[in-house]
Amino acid sequence: MIGALPQAIGIVLQPLNFLLMILCGVIGCILGAIPGLSGGLGITLLLPMTFALSTEVSFVMLVAMFVGGVSGSFIAAVLIGIPGSAASIGTCYDGYPMTKNGQAAKALSIGIMGSFIGNVVSCVVAILCSGAIADVALSLGPWEYFSLCLMAITMVVGLSNGSVYKGLLAAFLGLALSCVGGDMVTSQLRFTFGNTNLYGGINVIVLLMGVFALQQVATAYAKNQMTMPPVDTASLGGIGLKLKDITENMKVIVVSLVIGLFIGFLPGMGSGISNLIAYGQAKKMDKHPEKFGTGYDPGIWATEVSNNAGVGGALIPMISLGIPGDATTVLLLSAMTIKGLTPGPMFIQNNPTLAALIYAIMLICSIAIVVIELLTKKWFPYLLKAPYHYLFSAILVICFMGAFTSTTSMFSVYLVLGFGALGVLMDVFGMPTTPLMLSFILGSKIESYFRMGCSYARGDVTRFVTRPVSLIFLLIAIYSVVGPIITKKIKASRAAKKAE
């Protein structure tokens, strides 16, 4: 495949292909930045067009839309505190506080550079070792995937601010919500109460728009906090970062890259999960965990590097095994099928140029997007100069529209309202919403893997602890919950002893 890379780069650099790549990358960026919409929507809209286009042109447009969608999702998270998609939930935690502190330009610069590093490095890793990584993914069974999902949730619960018990309560609530709809294994209906709209379960966009967007606007209005953050117009030009900013955060960047790639190449996982795990890990290994959530650089680096590294990661199982790494790669796989291609282990051998082309588009598109974002960055914060009442009234309308378009059902619109009320209730009770979201996203996977694991082992649940990798994940999961409680107790007893 590496041998075919120069030819693939040549195809991408052809004037028409290059222009289409830029156009789709920018549209993907805009869709990713609007709460409720995503690059996935852009790919869905492009799919019917691919029937009439050549394979090369189709993939230039589709992959550029994919890369642009994930790259742009941080913009809304940083500027208005509402994630463009699940991939940037973690970015809200430090990106928006940084904007509130009057450092929107810095937050945007970190987001742009973090996305760029994540995309490019993951792409290079994917080109060099996609075969080897795919073998690792294949060697893991449902036991390891179950333990990994559990570990991801407990890591986020253990590191969320406030009470661990409330975090775990939120996680179990997310798990309960993920059970709504048809059961993944036997197709039995659960908690649908005869409502056909619930047969397919609850859409993640609907939950995201209710718990994050509506809750945030309603709470801000109720607390009379309807002010727009100040804009640091003086530092809007250039890259906005010094080399020191990158070198100081190198450890976070490298760890987040590894997390993003690893989560990305696991089938069914994606950027929506990797950004939260990377955020949790960054907080855990930082000397000042108390600074997270206040507009702290490593928080943004961690989420933006990891969610974009997930793009390269997600392409590995898609190209090497024919297994989608996340929801958007399912659409890319559909495009392959439309073009009469057979994704799977023989894909690279039979279509080396096309495999190389996908990576070449990702690489060149990432470079093009970073240049465009840096050139246009100075205009992004002007969004914050818009009066609060105009900006957020339009955002609310778009959020409800996004919920409708995700399922084309009015029921989803009413659900946004219900989840908005749930978000307010959780805020009143001091319950964190991140464990709820992560547990909801992973809920169906956890259940499927657990039941598959039991079934494959003929009902023997000990397989979850006798397989070494699964055991390691489970031990980390237990430590993630118990660790902070023990550390807190030790610190308290030491402080009491000192006081004596």
Place this chain on the structure above:
Amino acid sequence: MKKINRTYVMGAVFLALSIFIYIESGNIQFRLVSNEPGPRFFPRIAAIGMALFSILSMIFDGKKEAKEGSKPYLDKKGWIRMGIIMAEALVFCLAMEFIGFWFAAMLGTFMFTWTLKGDKKISIPFAVIFSIVVGCVCYFLFTRGFHIPLPTGTLWKTLGIQLP
């Protein structure tokens, strides 16, 4: 007036919800499939987990809150404002269903703008134009540009009127 311990309320609410989920999971049709726990297992795990951590939170966090006290989440005016914005959101949803997205988006944008402005003075003609622009751009971009259907409204269907 005695202050309400919010953690105790939270514990009671989620404990009741967990009991409901556990009982309701009993209604899930169960067909034994080779060596796997079945569709009732995870909802019950979720219910048990919710009940357990509701109780633990009431014991540990509730005790802490009772000892240290907590700031009221919102004052009376704040709760009224919360009620207003949520009611407006409900009106917007109902409008979307009955008069369709196009008109509902214009109405909703104006309604939310008027509410979110707070004590600030705004130009009514500008707010009206802004609402029309938001409604039209969203509606035509999606229905004509992307060919994604948006609610057309039951009222127009009943009256036999075809919207553009």
